[in-house]
Every structure is written in structure tokens, then in C-alpha cells.
Amino acid sequence: xxxxxxxxxxxxxxxxxxxxxxxxxxxxxxxxxxxxxxxxxxxxxxxxxxxxxxxxxxxxxxxxxxxxxxxxxxxxxxxxxxxxxxxxxxxxxxxxxxxxxxxxxxxxxxxxxxxxxxxxxxxxxxxxxxxxxxxxxxxxxxxxxxxxxxxxxxxxxxxxxxxxxxxxxxxxxxxxxxxxxxxxxxxxxxxxxxxxxxxxxxxxxxxxxxxxxxxxxxxxxxxxxxxxxxxxxxxxxxxxxxxxxxxxxxxxxxxxxxxxxxxxxxxxxxxxxxxxxxxxxxxxxxxxxxxxxxxxxxxxxxxxxxxxxxxxxxxxxxxxxxxxxxxxxxxxxxxxxxxxxxxxxxxxxxxxxxxxxxxxxxxxxxxxxxxxxxxxxxxxxxxxxxxxxxxxxxxxxxxxxxxxxxxxxxxxxxxxxxxxxxxxxxxxxxxxxxxxxxxxxxxxxxxxxxxxxxxxxxxxxxxxxxxxxxxxxxxxxxxxxxxxxxxxxxxxxxxxxxxxxxxxxx
Numbered sequence: 040x041x042x043x044x045x046x047x048x049x050x051x052x053x054x055x056x057x058x059x060x061x062x063x064x065x066x067x068x069x070x071x072x073x074x075x076x077x078x079x080x081x082x083x084x085x086x087x088x089x090x091x092x093x094x095x096x097x098x099x100x101x102x103x104x105x106x107x108x109x110x111x112x113x114x115x116x117x118x119x120x121x122x123x124x125x126x127x128x129x130x131x132x133x134x135x136x137x138x139x140x141x142x143x144x145x146x147x148x149x150x151x152x153x154x155x156x157x158x159x160x161x162x163x164x165x166x167x168x169x170x171x172x173x174x175x176x177x178x179x180x181x182x183x184x185x186x187x188x189x190x191x192x193x194x195x196x197x198x199x200x201x202x203x204x205x206x207x208x209x210x211x212x213x214x215x216x217x218x219x220x221x222x223x224x225x226x227x228x229x230x231x232x233x234x235x236x237x238x239x240x241x242x243x244x245x246x247x248x249x250x251x252x253x254x255x256x257x258x259x260x261x262x263x264x265x266x267x268x269x270x271x272x273x274x275x276x277x278x279x280x281x282x283x284x285x286x287x288x289x290x291x292x293x294x295x296x297x298x299x300x301x302x303x304x305x306x307x308x309x310x311x312x313x314x315x316x317x318x319x320x321x322x323x324x325x326x327x328x329x330x331x332x333x334x335x336x337x338x339x340x341x342x343x344x345x346x347x348x349x350x351x352x353x354x355x356x357x358x359x360x361x362x363x364x365x366x367x368x369x370x371x372x373x374x375x376x377x378x379x380x381x382x383x384x385x386x387x388x389x390x391x392x393x394x395x396x397x398x399x400x401x402x403x404x405x406x407x408x409x410x411x412x413x414x415x416x417x418x419x420x421x422x423x424x425x426x427x428x429x430x431x432x433x434x435x436x437x438x439x440x441x442x443x444x445x446x447x448x449x450x451x452x453x454x455x456x457x458x459x460x461x462x463x464x465x466x467x468x469x470x471x472x473x474x475x476x477x478x479x480x481x482x483x484x485x486x487x488x489x490x491x492x493x494x495x496x497x498x499x500x501x502x503x504x505x506x507x508x509x510x511x512x513x514x515x516x517x518x519x520x521x522x523x524x525x526x527x528x529x530x531x532x533x534x535x536x537x538x539x540x541x542x543x544x545x
Contacts, residue, residue: 069536074222090215091215120179131212143195163176187447215244227244269516270519287517294444309504342531354509362412385413386417392425405439442465479498
């Protein structure tokens with residue numbers, strides 16, 4: 040405990056608040072596990088958006104529907120190939136310069152030239168038409184455009200933020216302006232008095248990266264952090280009994296998935312992937328590890344209403360059937376009880392990462408459950424970046440990950456990124472299905488609600504039957520908040536820490 044306390048103390052020293060001196064000022068100290076990997080929105084745009092430093096052209100309401108932000112309104116042309124956005128009047132960047140359509144067009148054009156969902160949209164041009172109108176011209180109708188424009192990587196920065204197309208400073212239009220950044224660990228903001236929208240009550244805030252969940256929980260309990268994001272199950276249970284913090288929880292559009300290399304010889308047949316799925320006791324795992332009933336019966340949780348299909352046959356736990364399917368594929372039990380074929384064992388390596396502390400624990404449970412059906416699993420807990428890296432070089436076999444379906448407010452953005460014809464770093468690997476591809480492509484075009492609903496159900500059913508990924512659990516997000524703060528919230532789309540609605544208790 041002494042060593043842990045010393046570690047917490049050294050972490051807290053990175054904060055610029057006066058909690059260390061025993062005097063609480065107006066600064067809200069936010070702690071989360073995400074590193075600040077750079078100034079470019081393509082790298083750390085989600086943190087800048089969550090801290091209220093930057094804004095996007097379009098926002099999302101609590102149901103994921105597009106609502107005005109920097110754009111106060113928009114008109115879609117009859118042929119669906121052009122959208123005209125009218126900007127809010129009187130917006131000023133943090134450097135004092137006024138926002139005009141030309142600046143918005145420049146920021147969005149730079150954004151779509153870099154990695155991000157906007158680069159995948161069929162955009163022909165983004166131009167300014169006068170000082171207050173931005174026109175997006177498309178090569179074809181694209182229904183998710185508004186959602187794509189709400190992605191954190193599509194944030195609007197001031198002209199002075201750029202040097203060429205490179206971002207040299209984070210100068211946005213949000214309710215808070217950046218005053219200090221020390222990547223990859225911390226930053227500080229203060230209220231921007233020239234903000235065009237609702238003025239926040241909070242005057243200052245800091246952000247600190249703390250990767251260890253146990254440390255984040257200790258900081259919440261000690262009062263060294265005021266808003267602690269993403270608690271592990273054990274900490275949730277302990278802090279629920281504490282009077283020193285308030286806990287808030289909500290379901291979010293994020294799932295724990297087992298990513299499968301469907302091109303691997305041992306996993307190429309869908310029966311092998313189905314066998315792995317049947318070996319997983321999802322209900323027992325969710326209760327034991329996550330400590331809430333969140334067994335995933337399909338890819339999307341009920342909180343993603345349009346994409347969750349209650350008519351879909353749920354994923355089952357049936358180890359006997361799993362063994363039978365593997366036997367049909369020629370796998371036989373060896374002297375040690377593990378499966379083998381042609382003298383080679385059915386052995387797989389699973390990559391996961393400790394940033395989300397529940398993942399290595401889930402991996403350990405999977406290792407035991409797969410062992411019961413004769414499958415040997417080796418766990419490699421490493422950096423999350425290893426998953427896309429090994430996807431790209433073709434060496435990945437299995438990966439246990441938490442996938443956010445709200446990269447943009449409509450999950451179609453994540454689906455296009457993860458399960459398109461070429462797969463995706465965080466989705467399908469060596470898997471494609473013509474029926475699925477046709478449905479996904481049509482979803483990006485149709486606007487009729489009934490037609491879109493049928494296409495979504497078709498897409499989800501195909502994922503369920505082919506299993507390029509194997510759903511395991513659905514997420515709840517839990518935060519710890521100081522009892523001295525009112526108005527704290529959890530954004531289910533993980534776009535904001537809610538600084539704009541917080542206030543100190545008087």
C-alpha cells in the first residue's frame with residue numbers, strides 16, 4: 040500500500056490544481072486512461088473534443104441524431120449530392136479571429152486528407168459560398184454524412200492552428216481554451232469568455248492520463264481527482280460503498296469482441312469460429328469479471344436501438360456442440376486432452392491490452408474455457424497498437440478488444456470502417472461476404488427508414504452467422520465524481536466529459 044500511495048502522489052504532482060496544497064480552487068481535475076498522442080485531431084481529437092476545446096460542424100443529441108453545432112442549419116439537395124450548411128453567427132476562435140466559412144472548409148479538407156472516417160466519405164469538394172455558408176459536394180448520395188461530420192477528427196480549428204496541413208496548435212471554438220499541454224500525459228484549459236454558446240460555470244479544468252484503473256480509483260477516493268473516467272469492476276464495487284465519491288453508470292454503444300483472423304487455416308471454416316463462440320460462457324463471465332449482467336447475445340447492445348435486432352437468435356453457450364463441430368473438421372483429442380490434426384495442435388495466440396483492465400481478466404477466462412474444448416490459447420497482453428499492426432502484417436490470430444460503435448453518432452461509420460470489403464484494423468480480417476457488402480453499401484445511400492431498418496437487420500444477421508468477430512459482452516461506463524460537483528454526466532457517445540454542465544456545490 041505504501042508503494043501504491045507513493046505512485047499516486049507522483050502522478051498527482053502532474054496536476055496544476057491546488058488540491059496538493061489542501062485548498063480547492065475552481066479547477067476540475069479530470070482523470071482518464073487515454074494518452075495525448077499529438078496535437079493533430081487524427082491522433083488525439085477525441086480528448087480535445089471531450090474537454091470542450093474544439094467543436095464540430097454538427098453535434099449529436101442523446102439518441103445520436105444530428106443537431107446544430109457550428110452549423111446552425113443545413114439543406115440537402117433533392118438529388119442528395121450536395122449539402123449546404125449555414126454557420127452560427129458571431130463565432131470566434133480562441134485566438135480572437137472570427138470564424139468564417141472559408142476556415143471551416145479548410146479545416147474539413149485537411150481532415151479528410153488524413154486518416155479518419157471523413158476520408159472514406161464520397162466527398163468531391165468542400166467549399167465556402169460566402170462568409171457563412173459551407174457546401175459539401177458528393178459523388179453520390181451519402182446518408183451518414185452528418186454523422187461523419189460529427190467525428191472528433193473532423194473538428195474545426197483556426198487558420199493559425201496550421202502550418203501547411205500540419206497542426207501546430209489546438210485553437211478551437213469550444214467553451215474552454217487550451218492553456219497548457221504536456222503530451223502524452225496532461226493538459227489544462229480555462230473558460231473561454233468569448234464563447235458563442237452557453238457559458239459554462241466551471242472556470243478551469245485539467246486532464247491527466249492515468250493508465251492504471253486502481254490508481255484512478257485511489258485518486259477519486261482521496262480527492263486528488265474530481266471526475267474519474269472508466270473504473271474497473273473491483274474499484275466500482277469498492278467505491279460504491281464510499282461516501283467520498285458519487286458513482287454514475289450508463290450503458291454505452293461499446294462491445295467486448297473477439298476479433299478472428301478468418302483466413303487462418305484453423306479458423307477459415309465458419310464451424311471453427313462457431314465452436315469458439317459456443318465455448319464462451321458469456322453470462323458467467325460478465326457477472327464474474329464485469330460484475331453486471333452484460334452477456335452479449337449479438338454484436339450491438341440494446342442501447343444502439345436501430346442496430347440491435349431482438350428477433351435474432353442469441354449466441355449460446357454449448358461446449359459439447361463446440362467439440363462436435365471441431366470433430367467434424369477433423370480435430371481429434373491428443374494424449375493431453377488437447378485437440379490436434381495431422382500432428383499439429385489447435386493452438387492460438389490472443390492479443391489484448393491492459394488499458395481496459397477487464398480485458399486481460401476476460402482473456403484468462405477465455406483461456407480456461409477454450410481449454411475445456413481442447414483449444415490451447417496463449418495470451419499476449421501488450422499495447423493496443425499491436426492489434427492494427429498485426430492485422431496489417433497478417434500475423435494476428437485472435438484479438439480481444441473493446442470496440443466503440445459511436446466513433447460517429449451513427450454506427451454505420453464504424454461498420455463501414457471495420458467490415459467493408461477490405462475489412463478493418465478493429466473489425467473483420469480476411470473475411471468478406473457479398474450479401475453483407477451489398478447491404479452495407481445500400482445503407483450508405485438510402486434514406487427511407489423502413490428500407491434502412493431491413494438492411495441493418497440483414498447486416499447484423501450476417502455478422503452473427505459468419506462470425507468475423509465474436510461478441511462477448513456489452514459495456515456499461517462508470518465514472519466517479521466528487522460530491523462537491525453538480526451537473527456531472529456520462530455521455531453515452533463518449534464525446535464530452537460534461538465540463539460545460541458542471542458546477543461547484545456552494
